[in-house]
Amino acid sequence: MVRSGNARWRVNVLQTQQRRTYQAVIGLEFHVHLATRTKMFCGCRVTYGEPPNTHTCPVCLGHPGALPVANERAIELGVMAGLALNCDVSERAVFARKNYFYPDLPKGYQISQFDEPICLGGHLDVPFGDETIRVGITRLHLEEDAAKNVHVGTSGRMHGSVGSLVDFNRGGTPLMEIVTEPDIPSPEAARATANHLKDILRAIGVSEADMEKGQLRCDANVSIRNPDGSFGTKTELKNMNSFRFVEKGIAAELQRQEEILAGGGRVEQTTLHYDPETDEVHELRSKEFAHDYRYFPEPDLLPLELSASYVGEIGERMPELPDAMRARFVERYGLSPYEAGVMVSDRELAAFYEEVASEADPKQASNWISGDFRALLNESGTGVSDSKVTPGHMVELIGLVGSGKVSRSAARTVLDVVFKTGERPSEVVEREGLGSVEADELDGVVDGVISSNPDEAERVRNGDKKVVGFLMGQVMKATRGNADGGRARELLLRKLGS
Numbered sequence: 001m002v003r004s005g006n007a008r009w010r011v012n013v014l015q016t017q018q019r020r021t022y023q024a025v026i027g028l029e030f031h032v033h034l035a036t037r038t039k040m041f042c043g044c045r046v047t048y049g050e051p052p053n054t055h056t057c058p059v060c061l062g063h064p065g066a067l068p069v070a071n072e073r074a075i076e077l078g079v080m081a082g083l084a085l086n087c088d089v090s091e092r093a094v095f096a097r098k099n100y101f102y103p104d105l106p107k108g109y110q111i112s113q114f115d116e117p118i119c120l121g122g123h124l125d126v127p128f129g130d131e132t133i134r135v136g137i138t139r140l141h142l143e144e145d146a147a148k149n150v151h152v153g154t155s156g157r158m159h160g161s162v163g164s165l166v167d168f169n170r171g172g173t174p175l176m177e178i179v180t181e182p183d184i185p186s187p188e189a190a191r192a193t194a195n196h197l198k199d200i201l202r203a204i205g206v207s208e209a210d211m212e213k214g215q216l217r218c219d220a221n222v223s224i225r226n227p228d229g230s231f232g233t234k235t236e237l238k239n240m241n242s243f244r245f246v247e248k249g250i251a252a253e254l255q256r257q258e259e260i261l262a263g264g265g266r267v268e269q270t271t272l273h274y275d276p277e278t279d280e281v282h283e284l285r286s287k288e289f290a291h292d293y294r295y296f297p298e299p300d301l302l303p304l305e306l307s308a309s310y311v312g313e314i315g316e317r318m319p320e321l322p323d324a325m326r327a328r329f330v331e332r333y334g335l336s337p338y339e340a341g342v343m344v345s346d347r348e349l350a351a352f353y354e355e356v357a358s359e360a361d362p363k364q365a366s367n368w369i370s371g372d373f374r375a376l377l378n379e380s381g382t383g384v385s386d387s388k389v390t391p392g393h394m395v396e397l398i399g400l401v402g403s404g405k406v407s408r409s410a411a412r413t414v415l416d417v418v419f420k421t422g423e424r425p426s427e428v429v430e431r432e433g434l435g436s437v438e439a440d441e442l443d444g445v446v447d448g449v450i451s452s453n454p455d456e457a458e459r460v461r462n463g464d465k466k467v468v469g470f471l472m473g474q475v476m477k478a479t480r481g482n483a484d485g486g487r488a489r490e491l492l493l494r495k496l497g498s
Contacts, residue, residue: 022224022225022226022227022232022254022257022258022261023224023225024184024185024186024187024222024224024225024254025182025222025223025224025225025231025232025234026182026184026185026186026187026189026190026220026221026222026250027138027179027180027181027182027183027184027220027221028179028180028184028190028193028194028218028219028220028221028246029177029178029179029180029218029219029220029221030176030177030178030179030194030197030216030217030218031145031175031176031177031216031217031218031219032081032175032176032177032178032201032206032207032209032215032216033046033145033173033174033175033207033208033213033214033215033216034073034074034077034078034174034175034176034206034207035077035205035206035207035208036071036073036074036077036174037073038071039060039071039144039172039173039174040068040070040071040074040111040142040143040144040145040172040173040174040175041059041060041068041069041070041071041111041144041172041301042057042059042060042068042069042172043057044056044057044059044060044172046173046174047169048213048214048215049213050169052150052165052167052168052169053167053168053169054169055169056168056169056171059172060106060144060168060171060172061106061168061171062106062107062108067300068111068298068300068301070095070301070304071174074142074174075118075142075304076314077174077176077205077206077207078118078119078140078141078142078176079118079119079306079310079311079314080204080205080206080314080318081119081140081176081178081201081204081206082118082119082122082140083311083314083315083318084200084201084204084206084318084321085119085122085123085124085137085140085178085200086121086122086123086124086137087119087120087121087122087137087140088119088120088121088122089118089119089306089311090116090117090118090119090120090306091305091306091307091308092116092303092304092305092306093113093116093117093118093141093142093303093304093306094113094114094115094116094297094298094303094304095111095112095113095142095297095298095301095303095304096111096112096113096114096115096295096296096297096298097109097110097111097112097295097296097297097298098110098111098112098114098143098293098295099293099294099295100293102146103147103149103164103166104146104147104148104149104166104171105146105147105171106147106168106171110143110144110146111143111144111298111301112141112142112143112144112177113141113142113143114141114295115295116303117139117140117141117142118140118141118142118304118306119137119139119140119141120138120139120140121136121137121138122136122137122140123135123136123137124137124180124193124196124197124200125323126189126192126193126196127192127196127337127341128188128189128192133183133184133185133189133192133193134183135180135181135183135184135193136180136181136183137178137179137180137181138179138180138181139177139178139179140176140177140178140179141176141177142174142175142176142177143175143176143177144171144172144173144174144175145170145171145172145173145174145175146170146171147166147167147168147169147170147171148166148167148169148170148171148214149164149165149166150164150165150166150167151163151164152164152165170214176206176207178197180193182221182223187246187247187248187250187251187254188247190220190246190247190250191243191244191246191247194218194243194246195243195345196322198216198243199322199344199345200321200322201216202346202347203319203320203321203322203325203344203347204318204319204321205319211241211242211243212241217239217240217241218239218240218243218246219236219237219238219239219240220236220237220240220246220249220250220253221234221235221236222234222235222236222237222250222253222254222257223235223257223267224254224257224258224261226261232257232261232267233266233267233268233269234269235253235257235267235268235269235270235271235272236270236271236272237249237250237253237272237273237274237281238271238272238273238284239273240274245274245276248274248276248279249274249276249281252274252279252280252281253272253274253281256281270283270284271283271284272284319347322344322345325340325344325350326340326341326344327340329343329344329350332362333357333362333363333366334362334363335362335363335366339366339370342366342370342374343366343369343370346384348383348384348385349369349374349384351384352369352384352391352394353365353366353369355391356369356391356394356395356398359391359395360394360395360398360399361398361402364398364401364402365394365398368394368397368398368415369394372412372415373389373394373415373419376389376415376416376419380419387419388418388419388420388421388422389415389418389419389422390422393418393422393424393425396424396425396426397411397414397415397418397425400414400425400426400429405429406425406429409476410429411425413432414428414429414432417432448478449471449474449478449492450471450492450496452474453470453471453474456470456471457471457496460493460496461496461497468489468492468493471492472489472492
């Protein structure tokens with residue numbers, strides 16, 4: 001069921017969060033680097049982490065007489081994102097000059113879109129708990145990114161720095177701004193919205209959306225509606241660099257606004273920064289009135305004419321969206337919505353899973369891939385495509401466990417080795433002696449554990465089931481973890497008459 005986010009938050013206020021007496025009104029603004037090879041209006045390469053000011057030219061440095069040329073691939077990616085977010089793609093879109101002066105903007109203006117953006121309207125259906133929240137999309141427009149200010153000092157921010165430097169490598173990078181309606185009901189839902197949007201953008205190849213590289217930045221507009229239904233004053237939280245900080249920053253700002261109103265004060269329109277070390281928000285600058293950017297059409301760029309056939313052709317090439325893939329995984333493979341969501345969050349992981357599930361039990365494949373395999377990927381910082389573990393390896397490992405030839409705990413050890421070496425699981429089992437203990441051998445091990453621990457065995461006979469775990473630990477220790485846990489427990493309880 002899709003529900004209005006604000007309605008849900010009102011229920012939360014009354015039922016589970018009585019401290020909050022006001023209704024949250026939250027909208028998000030996302031700035032997303034598009035996955036292009038070159039910049040928005042010039043041929044300079046888009047790079048990350050390279051020496052400062054090594055990928056610049058007269059166009060992105062704003063030299064007089066240098067003329068911009070729109071990046072066709074960036075426009076295509078903007079249309080793809082709009083279609084994925086259920087937006088209306090405009091038949092005509094116009095680039096405009098957004099005029100303001102700042103060291104990271106060499107021209108004194110930013111080429112952006114204003115009254116005629118590439119996409120309008122749309123919505124994002126965000127899975128949240130047991131329901132879905134529909135978050136409206138106000139607009140999606142294309143622009144160029146500004147350069148990067150590097151503040152010299154311990155904080156890394158302007159406040160407390162001893163100076164600032166400018167790296168123009170980022171200047172001119174194709175940027176997409178996505179603005180949501182204020183439909184987001186809580187800090188937790190804001191985090192879920194950001195995560196879901198990231199999954200969609202990655203799935204369709206519009207952006208890598210890596211926040212550590214600055215490819216996805218998020219601002220939040222936060223206010224609280226009073227009990228009489230009137231709107232409160234909006235404040236803006238800028239440049240939060242993780243989704244966890246988006247959630248925590250919004251929560252801190254809501255609490256600040258509520259405390260101001262509870263004390264009889266008035267919330268002022270301002271721009272804020274969230275400090276994760278202190279879990280507090282700090283004012284960056286007052287914002288009593290909206291900036292007058294003096295927008296006017298960019299005279300050096302023609303309007304974009306986006307025909308229905310052009311948009312339709314892009315739509316036909318769109319890959320499967322996460323929501324559709326999640327539903328398909330639930331129906332075809334019998335996964336829970338959560339399990340399917342884990343797979344869908346990484347398109348490479350989803351493709352890996354489908355290969356394994358075509359030859360092995362889908363539920364077991366999900367357990368192994370979303371659990372042990374994904375943990376190894378995360379710990380090593382390795383991508384699925386770079387891993388030495390192939391779908392064939394995983395199918396073989398699942399088969400070994402299913403046939404009882406390898407215990408679940410021993411199979412984890414096998415997977416660790418395969419992840420490092422790329423060997424076949426059966427080869428590792430044979431070389432390391434990790435095969436399951438045979439029935440006769442296990443019977444003897446259980447007898448030995450019972451005779452070596454008579455007090456604990458007697459307590460089990462008398463009904464103390466808590467001690468079974470200790471005895472099982474001794475069995476697994478004696479077999480080096482190679483015993484089948486279920487068989488060993490069944491045998492132990494049977495011999496103890498319990």
